[in-house]
Amino acid sequence: xxxxxxxxxxxxxxxxxxxxxxxxxxxxxxxxxxxxxxxxxxxxxxxxxxxxxxxxxxxxxxxxxxxxxxxxxxxxxxxxxxxxxxxxxxxxxxxxxxxxxxxxxxxxxxxxxxxxxxxxxxxxxxxxxxxxxxxxxxxxxxxxxxxxxxxxxxxxxxxxxxxxxxxxxxxxxxxxxxxxxxxxxxxxxxxxxxxxxxxxxxxxxxxxxxxxxxxxxxxxxxxxxxxxxxxxxxxxxxxxxxxxxxxxxxxxxxxxxxxxxxxxxxxxxxxxxxxxxxxxxxxxxxxxxxxxxxxxxxxxxxxxxxxxxxxxxxxxxxxxxxxxxxxxxxxxxxxxxxxxxxxxxxxxxxxxxxxxxxxxxxxxxxxxxxx
Amino acid sequence: xxxxxxxxxxxxxxxxxxxxxxxxxxxxxxxxxxxxxxxxxxxxxxxxxxxxxxxxxxxxxxxxxxxxxxxxxxxxxxxxxxxxxxxxxxxxxxxxxxxxxxxxxxxxxxxxxxxxxxxxxxxxxxxxxxxxxxxxxxxxxxxxxxxxxxxxxxxxxxxxxxxxxxxxxxxxxxxxxxxxxxxxxxxxxxxxxxxxxxxxxxxxxxxxxxxxxxxxxxxxxxxxxxxxxxxxxxxxxxxxxxxxxxxxxxxxxxxxxxxxxxxxxxxxxxxxxxxxxxxxxxxxxxxxxxxxxxxxxxxxxxxxxxxxxxxxxx
Numbered sequence: 001x002x003x004x005x006x007x008x009x010x011x012x013x014x015x016x017x018x019x020x021x022x023x024x025x026x027x028x029x030x031x032x033x034x035x036x037x038x039x040x041x042x043x044x045x046x047x048x049x050x051x052x053x054x055x056x057x058x059x060x061x062x063x064x065x066x067x068x069x070x071x072x073x074x075x076x077x078x079x080x081x082x083x084x085x086x087x088x089x090x091x092x093x094x095x096x097x098x099x100x101x102x103x104x105x106x107x108x109x110x111x112x113x114x115x116x117x118x119x120x121x122x123x124x125x126x127x128x129x130x131x132x133x134x135x136x137x138x139x140x141x142x143x144x145x146x147x148x149x150x151x152x153x154x155x156x157x158x159x160x161x162x163x164x165x166x167x168x169x170x171x172x173x174x175x176x177x178x179x180x181x182x183x184x185x186x187x188x189x190x191x192x193x194x195x196x197x198x199x200x201x202x203x204x205x206x207x208x209x210x211x212x213x214x215x216x217x218x219x220x221x222x223x224x225x226x227x228x229x230x231x232x233x234x235x236x237x238x239x240x241x242x243x244x245x246x247x248x249x250x251x252x253x254x255x256x257x258x259x260x261x262x263x264x265x266x267x268x269x270x271x272x273x274x275x276x277x278x279x280x281x282x283x284x285x286x287x288x289x290x291x292x293x294x295x296x297x298x299x300x301x302x303x304x305x306x307x308x309x310x311x312x313x314x315x316x317x318x319x320x321x322x323x324x325x326x327x328x329x330x331x332x333x334x335x336x337x338x339x340x341x342x343x344x345x346x347x348x349x350x351x352x353x354x355x356x357x358x359x360x361x362x363x364x365x366x367x368x369x370x371x
Numbered sequence: 372x373x374x375x376x377x378x379x380x381x382x383x384x385x386x387x388x389x390x391x392x393x394x395x396x397x398x399x400x401x402x403x404x405x406x407x408x409x410x411x412x413x414x415x416x417x418x419x420x421x422x423x424x425x426x427x428x429x430x431x432x433x434x435x436x437x438x439x440x441x442x443x444x445x446x447x448x449x450x451x452x453x454x455x456x457x458x459x460x461x462x463x464x465x466x467x468x469x470x471x472x473x474x475x476x477x478x479x480x481x482x483x484x485x486x487x488x489x490x491x492x493x494x495x496x497x498x499x500x501x502x503x504x505x506x507x508x509x510x511x512x513x514x515x516x517x518x519x520x521x522x523x524x525x526x527x528x529x530x531x532x533x534x535x536x537x538x539x540x541x542x543x544x545x546x547x548x549x550x551x552x553x554x555x556x557x558x559x560x561x562x563x564x565x566x567x568x569x570x571x572x573x574x575x576x577x578x579x580x581x582x583x584x585x586x587x588x589x590x591x592x593x594x595x596x597x598x599x600x601x602x603x604x605x606x607x608x609x610x611x612x613x614x615x616x617x618x619x620x621x622x623x624x625x626x627x628x629x630x631x632x633x634x635x636x637x638x639x640x641x642x643x644x645x646x647x648x649x650x651x652x653x654x655x656x657x658x659x660x661x662x663x664x665x666x667x668x669x670x671x672x673x674x675x676x677x678x679x680x681x682x683x684x685x
Contacts, residue, residue, distance in 0.1 A: 052577050073583030085574035089596035098592075099582035146578075 009058035461635035480560020505558030
C-alpha cells in the first residue's frame, strides 16, 4: 500500500470540471512532482490534498487514513506557498512557531523546535527579523522552516521557486533535494518548470486539462513519453517531432523524412516497435531528442541502431557546453545537439547521426505513442 | 504624486508666460485658502477676547488682552437650555457615545470585509451590494422607522428589567445612539475593509489554516495586525462622522442628560437670555471641534497612506 493514494479524484467548480479523475500513488519518502502548463489543475490538485479546496468525488489517503473531509490542520501536512505566505506582522521565530502555538505546544518546546529547524536551515541569525527584512532566498528558507517544524507526514510545495532569480533557483533546488535526502520526508511538489520536475522527482505526473497524461519515474517520462504532449513538454530543448512516413518492407521498416529541394532521407529501423508495421506508407510523427541527433563522432558508441544522413545546417548556436545546429526536416526546424568543438558551418551540408534506439513514434491522429 | 514636467521653453516670452501662470495659480490657491481659514481664524481670536473688545473692536483684530475666561466659562459655567453647568457633561456624553460606536462599527466592518473576501459564500456579491446600498440611504428617511424600533427596544428593556433586574442598556439614549451609528456606519466600514482585504494575499489565510488557526484566530492574529492603514482610515472617518452628527443626536437624544456635544452646542448658541456671549459660544464650538482635529493630527499621516493602499498593488 502506497503512502499517499489518490483515487478517482474529481473537482468541479459549478459546471466546469477542473480535475477529471486523478489516480496517483506515492511511496513513503517519495518525491512526487506535478508538472504541466498553467491552468492544468496541478495547483488545484495540491490544494485538495492540503484540504484548502473541497473535492467533488474520489478519495485521498495518507498512510492508509482517508483525509477527504478533514480540516487542513488535521491532515498532518505542511505546505510551502508560492509567495511564501509569511505572516508580515510576526518575526521569523513567530512565523515558524505559529502552528505550534495554535496547537497549544508549550513555549519551551516551541523554542527548542525553532532552534532545531533554524540550525538545519541556517537561519539562526534571522529569527528576530520580520519577513520584510529578508531577501527572497531567506524568505524561502523561513517558509520551508515553517513547514519542517511541524514534522508532518506529507510536505506540499506549491511552485516554491518561481519567485526566485535564476541562480538562486538552482541553489534552492539543490537545497530542497538535499533536504529530501537527509530528512527522508514524503513530498508533493507543483511546478511548471520541467527541469525542476526532472531533477527533483522520484515520480512525475504530467498533467494537462485536469487529467494526468503520464505518471512515472523521470527516466520513464523522458525516454518513453506516452503521447505527443508529454514528449513535447518534457525536456529542454524540446524533443524534435518531425512529420514522417513509414517505408521499407516486411521486417525491415524505415522512417522517411522529407527534405527541402532534395530527395527524402530514409532511415532503416533495426528494432521498430511492433505497432509501427500497421502504419506502413502512412504519416506518423517521428520523435527524436536533440541529444539523439548529433555529429557521427559524438554519437553514442554502444547504441545498436544508428543511422547517418546528410543534413543541411541552417543555423548554428554555440551554447558553451554544447553546440546546437538547426536543420530542416519534414518541414520543421529540427535541433541537433553537437559537441562544443564540432566543426560545423551554417549553410553547409553535414552528416548527422540519428540514434534510432532512442527514437519514438506517434500516431498523428490520436497523438498517442505507437508501441 | 507625479508632477507633470513641462519642457522649458527657449523663447524669453515663454518663460514669463509660465511665471504669470504660476502667479495666477498660487494667487488663487492662496485666496481660497484664506477664504477657507477665515471663519476658523475669527472663531479662534474671538474666543480669546473679552466681550468689551468684541463689541467695540474689529472682528479680525487679534485679541489685545488674550484671556482663557471664555473657554473656562464654556467648559464649566455656560447655560445649555436651562441648566448652567457648562458643556463638559455633554462633551463626555459624546465621548461615551462615539468611542464604542466607532470601535464596534470598525470591528464589525473588518469582520464583514474578512468574510466577504476570504470566506466567500454563495451570494456574497449580493450581500456586499446590499451593504453598499446602506451607504446611500438618506438618513432622513430612516428617522421615523428607527424611532419606532428604538421605542420597541426601550419597551423590551423595561420588560427585561422587570424580569431580571437589568435592562442591558436597552432604552438608554446613549446606547440607542451607539446602535444607530453602528448600523448606519456598517456600510462604509464594510466597504473600506472589503476593498483593503480584496488585495490582501489569500495565501496568508491558507497558510494559517494549514497551521491550524481558527476563523477568529486568523482574523485576530493575521488580518487585524496587518490592517493598520485601513483601520486608521475607518476610525478617522467614523469618528468624524459620528462626532459631528446632529440629526440622529437631536432626534434620539435631543433632550435630557444623554445629549451629545453637537446638540448641546446648538442649545448654547440658542440660549436667549441676556447678551449673546460670542466669545463663549466660539470657545464652546472650538471645544466641540477639537477631538476630530486631534484624531486627524494623531492619525492623519496614516490616513492618506490607507486611502492609497490597494489602489496600487504592492
